[in-house]
Amino acid sequence: MVRVGLQISATLDNIDRLETSHPDYAFFLKLVCSNCGEQSEKWHDITESERVQLDSRHIAGSNFFMKCKMCGRENSIDIVEKSNAAYMTDDSGQFKTIVIFDCRGVEPVEFSPRSGWTVAAAENGQVFEDVDLSDDDWVEYDQKNHKSISIYEFASKFVKLKK
Secondary structure, rough: OOEEEEEEEEEEEEEEEEEOOOOEEEEEEEEEEOOOOOEEOOOEEEEOOOOOOOOOOOOEEEEEEEEEEOOOOOOEEEOOOOOOOOHHHHHHOEEEEEEEEEEEEEEOOOOOOOOOEEEEOOOOOOEEEEEEOOOEEEEEOOOOOOEEEEEEEEEEEEEEEEE
């Protein structure tokens, strides 16, 4: 079992907080089999609030299950409970772990942010729901504070964590 943290970095302008709509946010990931090295071509969505019971070795089920097309190995991923963290204005421009995946036989290699983010504008400004970061940049206008707010230079990476 390997724990992998998803880290993001972004430049936040007039934004206090950026976070996923946890626990219903769908993390879209490309995965690689730890056994044979086969990388998935399609995106897989993993949501903490959803569990599947397909893995014969993991009776409680997991947030994601797949059988490798190349080697036939059964692989699964769980989102570690209470590991979701918000990306704050103080984190701007730095990488920060926002969620941890408990990986069995498969590891994430690519993340697509897509929609489902929540953005809180600075100075107790407007809160924006279901924000789409597919383009890695996002710009909006905070009606409450009469300011432009934005997210630029969104980037992500995965890091292996110690238990």
